[in-house]
Amino acid sequence: xxYDYVMSQRPRRASWIVVAALIASVPARAQVMLxxxxxxxxxxxxxxxxxxxxxxxxxxxxxxxxxxxxxERVTFGEKMRERVLDQLCRNVKLKYDYxxxxxxxxxxxxxxxxxxxxxxxxxTIVDEERLSVGYGTAFTKVISEAAGATIGLWVGGRIEGSSxxxxxxxxKATCKELDTLIDLRDIKTVLPFxxxxxSAMQVGELWRMPFRLTIGHTESIGNAIADNLNVSxxxxxxxxxxxxxxxxxxxxxxxxxxxxxxxxxxxTRGGNLVQTIxxxxxxxxxxxxxxxxxxxxxxxxxxxxxxxxxxxxxARSQGKRVVLEYIVDPRDPxxxxxxxxxxxGDFKSLVKMGWKMGTQxxxxxxxxxxxxxxxxxxxxxxxxxxxAAINAYTQKAKSVTLNLPFLTSQNWASLKSDDTMxxxxxxxxxxxxQRADKSRQSEYFNIPWVGPLIKDNVQxxxxxxxxxxxxxxxxxxxxxxxxxxxxxxxxxSSVREKAKELSDIMALxxxxxxxxxRRMALPLGKHFPEPPAxxxxxxxxxGRGHQESTNRxxxxxxxLVFNQNAVKELLAATAQDVVKAYAAVSDSQPAMRWLxxxxxxxxDGSISYDWRAARRAFPDDQYGHxxxxxxxxxxxxxxxxxxxxxxxxxxxxxxxxxxxPNNQARSEALAKAFGGxxxxxxxxxxxxxxxxxxxxxxxxTGDFTARVDRPKKEKDLSLHxxxxxxxxxxxxxxxxxxxxxRFAEPSILVD
Numbered sequence: 001x002x003y004d005y006v007m008s009q010r011p012r013r014a015s016w017i018v019v020a021a022l023i024a025s026v027p028a029r030a031q032v033m034l035x036x037x038x039x040x041x042x043x044x045x046x047x048x049x050x051x052x053x054x055x056x057x058x059x060x061x062x063x064x065x066x067x068x069x070x071x072e073r074v075t076f077g078e079k080m081r082e083r084v085l086d087q088l089c090r091n092v093k094l095k096y097d098y099x100x101x102x103x104x105x106x107x108x109x110x111x112x113x114x115x116x117x118x119x120x121x122x123x124t125i126v127d128e129e130r131l132s133v134g135y136g137t138a139f140t141k142v143i144s145e146a147a148g149a150t151i152g153l154w155v156g157g158r159i160e161g162s163s164x165x166x167x168x169x170x171x172k173a174t175c176k177e178l179d180t181l182i183d184l185r186d187i188k189t190v191l192p193f194x195x196x197x198x199s200a201m202q203v204g205e206l207w208r209m210p211f212r213l214t215i216g217h218t219e220s221i222g223n224a225i226a227d228n229l230n231v232s233x234x235x236x237x238x239x240x241x242x243x244x245x246x247x248x249x250x251x252x253x254x255x256x257x258x259x260x261x262x263x264x265x266x267x268t269r270g271g272n273l274v275q276t277i278x279x280x281x282x283x284x285x286x287x288x289x290x291x292x293x294x295x296x297x298x299x300x301x302x303x304x305x306x307x308x309x310x311x312x313x314x315a316r317s318q319g320k321r322v323v324l325e326y327i328v329d330p331r332d333p334x335x336x337x338x339x340x341x342x343x344x345g346d347f348k349s350l351v352k353m354g355w356k357m358g359t360q361x362x363x364x365x366x367x368x369x370x371x372x373x374x375x376x377x378x379x380x381x382x383x384x385x386x387x388a389a390i391n392a393y394t395q396k397a398k399s400v401t402l403n404l405p406f407l408t409s410q411n412w413a414s415l416k417s418d419d420t421m422x423x424x425x426x427x428x429x430x431x432x433x434q435r436a437d438k439s440r441q442s443e444y445f446n447i448p449w450v451g452p453l454i455k456d457n458v459q460x461x462x463x464x465x466x467x468x469x470x471x472x473x474x475x476x477x478x479x480x481x482x483x484x485x486x487x488x489x490x491x492x493s494s495v496r497e498k499a500k501e502l503s504d505i506m507a508l509x510x511x512x513x514x515x516x517x518r519r520m521a522l523p524l525g526k527h528f529p530e531p532p533a534x535x536x537x538x539x540x541x542x543g544r545g546h547q548e549s550t551n552r553x554x555x556x557x558x559x560l561v562f563n564q565n566a567v568k569e570l571l572a573a574t575a576q577d578v579v580k581a582y583a584a585v586s587d588s589q590p591a592m593r594w595l596x597x598x599x600x601x602x603x604d605g606s607i608s609y610d611w612r613a614a615r616r617a618f619p620d621d622q623y624g625h626x627x628x629x630x631x632x633x634x635x636x637x638x639x640x641x642x643x644x645x646x647x648x649x650x651x652x653x654x655x656x657x658x659x660x661p662n663n664q665a666r667s668e669a670l671a672k673a674f675g676g677x678x679x680x681x682x683x684x685x686x687x688x689x690x691x692x693x694x695x696x697x698x699x700x701t702g703d704f705t706a707r708v709d710r711p712k713k714e715k716d717l718s719l720h721x722x723x724x725x726x727x728x729x730x731x732x733x734x735x736x737x738x739x740x741x742r743f744a745e746p747s748i749l750v751d
Contacts, residue, residue, distance in 0.1 A: 034722060040523045041697065042704070045720040054204045054250050057741065058750040060120040063722045064730070065703035068737035069461075069482045069559040071744030074119045076459055078747060079441065080486040080555060081117065083451030092178065097130075106134015106158045115174050115181055116166075116749055122204070123169045124749060125180060127187050134158035149223040157215035163190040166749055168204035193343040195336040201249040206751055209245040214238055229275050236268040245343065246751045255330040257339050257382065258751060260743075261371075264319030275308040311401040321391040322371045323742045326382040338381050375424065388424040391743045393417060409452070411441040416677070418668075421739050429469040431736050434667040436675030437461035438684065454550070455488035460684040462674040464667040465736045474663040476564040478732055479670055481688060484557045491548040495556070495708055496528040502558045502704065505689055506723075510697040513580035520697050520723075522704055527719055554708040554717070560692075563730050566699035567670070571658040573694045575605040575651050581693040582647050585686070588639035590618070595640060605651025607644040614640055649680030650690060701727050 034043035047061045055061050057070040059077075066073075092114070099108030110130045117123055136156025143149050165188045171177055180186065190207050201207075216238035224230050242262045249255050328335040368390060375388050399413040419433040439459040443452035459482070466477040485498045503524055507516035562570065573581075579601050586592040594617055599609035618636035653673035660666035672678040674687055682690070692700070702723035709716050 037523045041519050042721040045722050058119045063703045064734045065559045076484050103137045124166050126166050128164045130162040132160035152220045154218040159213050161211045164208040166206040193340045195340045198336045198339050199330045205249045207247040212242040214240040231273050233271045238266050248751045258325035260323045262321045266317040268315040270313035273310040309403045315397045318394045325387045327386045391421045393419040409443040414438045431467045434464040434671040436671045457486040459484045464670045466663045477667045479562040481560045486555045488553045489550045490552045509692050513584040556706045559703045561701045563699050566695040569695045581690045585689040591636045591639035606648040653678035
């Protein structure tokens with residue numbers, strides 16, 4: 001292709017000058033080195049070695065594209081690490097909890113000490129103290145004894161405060177650090193707030209002080225439709241206000257002091273179908289008795305393995321978050337003393353603000369004014385804030401869960417959200433995020449205390465971002481697409497196939513139906529070679545065949561960014577462009593080829609054709625006229641109708657974005673188009689396969705990572721590639737990623 005020739009002739013020296021300029025523009029602790037891959041547009045990313053500081057993001061040093069998706073990758077990674085066999089030592093916790101009985105069951109105190117891994121692999125030890133006051137009461141009424149129908153009401157509230165000290169450890173093997181865990185002489189608390197203790201914090205140490213107020217109610221109705229089979233519906237509402245104060249030692253010379261306040265209102269509707277297993281029904285019925293006789297964890301595990309359940313939920317939430325942070329030098333006694341004094345005063349201020357926001361005693365205007373007053377006071381005490389912003393958001397979430405004890409646990413979820421962040425530091429103004437994502441979590445062969453033997457998780461996420469500088473209108477949007485795969489006990493072939501799917505998508509970039517473009521494909525060949533034929537096992541001669549070992553675990557993630565010019569190109573595509581791109585990736589090639597040869601593409605993307613001619617072209621086998629697979633006519637005719645509907649839908653989705661009255665509305669239309677929520681209803685990958693063909697590859701940037709843990713006899717795989725060659729720095733991506741990471745709270749272990 002002409003594009004391949006031009007790219008291969010690009011002067012190497014010029015591209016390296018551009019790359020060097022990009023690297024120089026990144027803060028020192030976030031810099032990465034890029035090593036050119038021959039015959040590829042992707043560069044290998046080599047992280048810097050700087051033991052004197054913490055990584056720039058929770059997932060370690062990365063590119064702006066990888067940094068933008070860091071919060072989602074942290075959350076995804078934590079879900080993959082939950083309840084798996086090699087985490088048994090991490091389940092060892094020193095803890096003591098005391099809670100009052102009855103309606104005041106949420107009132108009590110506790111202490112907990114445990115080991116936990118950070119997203120980048122480092123191990124930490126966590127010391128936590130908790131104090132809470134809670135009240136909840138339930139009312140239940142039987143409305144039909146014969147049918148077993150009941151209605152219920154629960155109301156309650158809870159105020160909880162805690163302090164946590166999280167310290168990095170030298171080792172990464174949890175079981176080898178158990179002696180550190182049980183050394184109670186090493187317990188560390190946040191209090192007292194003294195300058196000397198602030199200065200003595202080690203690099204990577206985090207102090208976290210959260211306070212939360214929650215009030216809520218639940219209405220439910222249930223019915224026993226058969227022995228041990230119950231169905232229920234519930235309606236839940238909660239209002240919550242939270243204030244969190246954190247102090248984080250970034251390096252020897254930098255300490256970050258940050259606080260955030262959240263208010264959220266959630267309304268949830270849900271339904272559950274529950275089947276109790278009779279053989280172990282006693283465990284579910286006698287949960288309270290068991291909890292008094294044995295460890296509470298045992299009762300929880302027994303309850304988990306006594307019921308099969310199908311659940312559906314639909315939740316809507318809206319809220320507001322505020323964040324304010326400062327960077328100081330902890331070696332300076334005056335600055336360390338200023339932090340200690342701020343900690344004393346801020347905790348009272350934050351609790352007060354969290355209470356008002358949680359109980360809706362504050363308006364948007366009063367919240368903003370209180371926030372700006374607090375910022376002014378701290379600016380005088382600690383110097384200018386390094387980051388200050390307010391975020392208002394709405395979310396809609398749906399989920400379906402299925403649990404079959406011991407066999408499988410499944411969760412399918414989708415999310416739509418709309419966020420507007422207002423910045424008061426740096427580039428002041430607003431950043432608008434429109435998001436749509438889908439995820440699936442699959443677990444198989446769940447064993448009590450050990451967890452699932454097999455995991456297969458996937459997440460697809462699209463975020464459309466636009467920004468307005470202070471006093472200006474919103475500018476052109478960018479689109480960020482993220483796809484993640486996590487696996488536990490997978491075959492090498494299945495891992496290679498997941499990576500190859502992403503590589504094949506990238507090979508379509510800019511081809512407009514003429515692909516593939518091998519320079520845009522991910523350079524994975526040497527990292528995922530074809531595996532040797534597996535050894536024959538007992539029973540092969542009886543039809544079992546060869547079996548590939550399922551001994552891989554890890555994750556794959558790709559972030560792809562369509563810059564402002566790419567979005568403009570996409571929206572300028574004609575119906576003929578769309579149909580040609582769709583045809584290149586259609587999974588119904590016989591029907592597609594016939595339509596291209598015999599149909600007519602209209603300006604709206606619809607394809608008109610003679611259905612009688614189509615039936616003659618694909619006759620049914622049962623009448624002796626050929627066809628394929630006995631019933632070809634019905635299959636091909638159905639494919640043609642679907643193709644015509646989907647191509648028209650893609651064009652309609654792009655036209656909706658093109659004709660939007662402003663860039664905020666355009667962002668929403670683009671999120672629908674990429675997320676399968678528009679007229680086309682195409683799944684994420686299928687829509688991406690079409691859209692990526694319609695833009696110049698030079699207007700795309702990306703970040704790809706793959707981590708695969710293999711058996712000891714084989715080499716583990718750790719890949720990181722960046723799509724950056726000759727492509728300009730995108731200021732909006734960096735600003736949006738910086739703001740988004742501040743408001744995300746994916747883990748208590750990171751800040």
